[in-house]
Amino acid sequence: MTQTAIPFVFMRGGTSRGPYFNRGDLPEDRDTLAEVLIAAVGSGHPLNIDGIGGGAAVTTKVAMLSRSDEDGIDIDYFFAQVSVEDRLVDFKPTCGNILSGVGPAAIEMGLVQPAGDQTEIRIRAVNTGAEVLARVQTPGGTLTYEGETAIAGVPGTAAPVALSFMGVVGSSTGAFLPSGHLRDEIDGVEVTCMDVAMPMVIARAADLGLTGYESAEALDADRDFFARMEAIRIEAGRRMGLGDVSKSVTPKFGLLAPARAGGTIATLYFMPWNAHPSMAVTGSQCLASCALTPGTVADGLLERPATGPAEIVLEHPSGTIDVLVDFEMSDGFTLRSAGLVRTARKLADGRIYVPGRIWAGPA
Template identity: 75%
Template sequence: MTQDAVPFWFLRGGTSRGPYFRRSDLPEDREALARLLIGVVGSGHPLNIDGIGGGNAVTTKVAMLSASDDDWADIDYFFAQVSVEDRQVDFKPTCGNILSGVGPAAIEMGLVPATDPVTRVRIRAVNTGARVEAEVQTPGGQVRYDGETAIDGVPGTAAPVGLQFMDTVGGATGAFLPTGNPVDEIEGRRVTCMDVAMPMVIALAADFGLTGYESVAELEANTDFFARMETVRRAAGVAMGMGDVSTSVTPKFGLLAPARDGGTVAARYFMPWRTHPSMAVTGAQCLASCVLTPGTVAEGLAETPDAGPETVVLEHASGRIEVIVDYSRDADGITLRSAGLVRTARLIARGELLIPQA
């Protein structure tokens, strides 16, 4: 079997992991690129046994980096979500957890020079147009991975990676509320359709007969819920102007419930055909924005001020995630300026990945 060798860096970013490539080392043609990424991950088998995927949507993600020609950005970050089993690649969404590793990876690749003691990397998420500034710890000009920062969903502690997200509204649909309404009734369910960092369909857990505190295993076993959710998600995709979303991972789906462990709200996030083991960074921004917006399905779950910055704490299946949202409210709703989070990342491996030419 003839194989091609492609340089790669393998990182955990937030609560996801996957290979990071230089975009110039990969095919420009989208169909050829998709075929290559299917081979990289090993899509087509539940364990991704013939690739480096991990048999879960949070471990079948790919980041492709290049020096940016944008006047503001240093790095262009192009994301791909590869399916676990059905050999599909979705280039429409982005991923904020994988983005946590973009700054460190760009420095490791030599695309951005490191400065002592911190390197700020300005990133353009080309899938959605969002701008993100990452603050990476680089004492002595070397990326630091050890530290005292813990994030729920990842064991141990590591060096913090600060992320400040801008221009996140309407990246996929062109609108904060793609249907024009804070609440819609779709397939008999009240939902909020929102596009902040990630287009989402958001509902109250109680409206699906759930508490919102279920474990991942309990949700995964609830096939009736997934069937109902998918019916609503597909109809909402049409209402959001996204067309037929039956084979697309967007819009994602989220459930909200009153907090029970000192957070702002409880939340569960779906990818969309599996339950996220913790919480997506992009999804967290959208859910936090829903909580802060008057008239959405989240109204009444928490008291929030008329202006930020405000820290919204989402209780998820593995713990909590904090989103610091800078916003203001007026008669027309809210204006979002930025959202900030702290994540961690770790370089796990680097070298050459061998990919069958076939």
């Protein structure tokens, strides 16, 4: 059987991992594209044994890059979340961890040329329309992955990739509070439905019988909790104007609890059918915004800073993540921007092969 070879760069971006493709090397048709990504990742098996996925939602993510034709934007970043077992591809969300590898990958692919000791790359997240400024370390005009920056959930240190997110409010729904309320009650549980970088349903851990300090493994084993959470998430998705979200990874689900390790607030993040082992970049912005907004389910769980910018330290199962939030409170909470520092590393490059019966390659 003939196979089709597709060039790729295999990257760790933040606490996620996956193939980064040139969009021009993939099929334009969305249905065919989904089948190609399913084959590449190996979706349909818990170990992704017939592809390069890692058997977890954080290792079955895909980035597709192209030069942007939009003024002021260097790279268009199109994201796909491929399921581990269900042979599904969701093109609705974006991923901030994978985004942290977009700048380095664009340089690796020759889509961007390094400029000085630090190269600024303006990125448009195609899925949501958000704009991000990435600052990539290129000392002497050469891309480097070596550095002293450590992030929770990744061993060792690497070169920092600074990300500044703009225009993230209402990224998917068009509204900061897509249900129209600071709080909604669903199945007897108070939640805040918020859309900052990623639409989320956020509750207090205690209201769902949890401490908020559980490990990802312990949470994944609690299927009764997941059944209850999913029912709340599906109804919240309807109230947020997202329709039937039973087969979509958005909105994501998050839980809050008082900090216990010196951070601002303790958090748990769900993808949504598994617990995240650490924290999503997009989710961190939404959770930090919820924590800062008076009247949300975060009330009483932290001492809020009165003025911005403020560094919000989110505790999560693997450590902490710092979110620098620029906001004002003159007429309620208004988010200007959110910034984080992540790391990325190239793991491999070459060609990935998919069966020719799925796609024969570019015409």
